[in-house]
Amino acid sequence: MSNPDDNDSRNSHNNVSDEHLPSEQERGAVAPADDPFADPGLPPHEHRRQDIDERAAKRSERTVALLFTVSMLSTIGFIASYVAIPIDKIVYIWPFGHISGLNFALGLTLGVALFCIGAGAVHWARTLMSDEEMSDERHPIEATPEVKAQVLADFAQGTKESQFGRRKLVRTTLFGALALVPLSGVVLLRDLGPLPGTKLRHTMWKPGSLIINENTMQPLRPEDITLGSLTQAMPEGLDPHDHNFQVEIAKAAVMLVRLEPDDIKDPKSAEWGHEGILCFSKICTHIGCPATLYEQQTHHALCPCHQSTFDLADGARVLFGPAGHPLPQLRIKVNDDGYLEALGDFEEPPGPSFWERG
Numbered sequence: 001m002s003n004p005d006d007n008d009s010r011n012s013h014n015n016v017s018d019e020h021l022p023s024e025q026e027r028g029a030v031a032p033a034d035d036p037f038a039d040p041g042l043p044p045h046e047h048r049r050q051d052i053d054e055r056a057a058k059r060s061e062r063t064v065a066l067l068f069t070v071s072m073l074s075t076i077g078f079i080a081s082y083v084a085i086p087i088d089k090i091v092y093i094w095p096f097g098h099i100s101g102l103n104f105a106l107g108l109t110l111g112v113a114l115f116c117i118g119a120g121a122v123h124w125a126r127t128l129m130s131d132e133e134m135s136d137e138r139h140p141i142e143a144t145p146e147v148k149a150q151v152l153a154d155f156a157q158g159t160k161e162s163q164f165g166r167r168k169l170v171r172t173t174l175f176g177a178l179a180l181v182p183l184s185g186v187v188l189l190r191d192l193g194p195l196p197g198t199k200l201r202h203t204m205w206k207p208g209s210l211i212i213n214e215n216t217m218q219p220l221r222p223e224d225i226t227l228g229s230l231t232q233a234m235p236e237g238l239d240p241h242d243h244n245f246q247v248e249i250a251k252a253a254v255m256l257v258r259l260e261p262d263d264i265k266d267p268k269s270a271e272w273g274h275e276g277i278l279c280f281s282k283i284c285t286h287i288g289c290p291a292t293l294y295e296q297q298t299h300h301a302l303c304p305c306h307q308s309t310f311d312l313a314d315g316a317r318v319l320f321g322p323a324g325h326p327l328p329q330l331r332i333k334v335n336d337d338g339y340l341e342a343l344g345d346f347e348e349p350p351g352p353s354f355w356e357r358g
């Protein structure tokens, strides 16, 4: 006599061919798996092409060798770039914009050299190194029934003793406290903003700003700047008692020197000055110390922090040290009253060279 359950089961699969049904279903019941974490074992080993075809192995060998060779060439390119590209060479590279040509070349060549070593090693391991498969027995990770029962009993006992289940008010307020406390961290995220926008690119200098001597707080005249001296200055309208004085002076501080016009090597720099008086940002383009140690014979300005040296006679070009850019120069003129004034803001952001990415 047939079982009614068996009939129901077969009827429900009328549209499925028998070969797609597991054998247990054909008998009308699915047997529970004994061990849901049973080790399925290793699939049959498949040989790689390179294991059975010597020509494929040779191709892989050549590919690996090519990657290592490209790495060597890139390293040579790195050294050549370091020697050949001037430290203050600025190039336009899409999409980065105007950046240091030397930094770009060094980063690119070193990146390619390291990538090719890594890619060559991975290709070597995947195609040529031994492909032997090994299995390592693992002990069962499931706890024994006794341990599970003990854990559940301990949990029930702890719940009872803490009165967690009985004291509903305590339980509810605890959940509330735990849910709210992470919000304090979220609120602190507000301090990450607002973003600086273009603030770091601009200073207080604008057309017509008088140049104020930082020591006397008086506007400077050309005759105040003598040969061989270095005068530290700031824009008019900046009061040391203002709450934002430190923020503004950190971007706008300048130094003025007077050179013999014939000593100025950079014609553009000479044109931006006034009869040999040149005005440069004094904020070192390394990490922002004042670069105001002046050697009047050589016209070099030295930063005391890490010894970056700038040639003020040659557009404040970097001669030595970790600074990545010349000191920006401020265009100046003499106004009708005989005072030195700015013709506008710096053309590039003063200070550490990473602002160029801002």
Ligand code: FES
Pocket: 284, 285, 286, 287, 288, 289, 291, 303, 304, 305, 306, 307, 308, 321, 322, 323
């Ligand atoms: S801050 Fe000037 S050299 Fe480092």
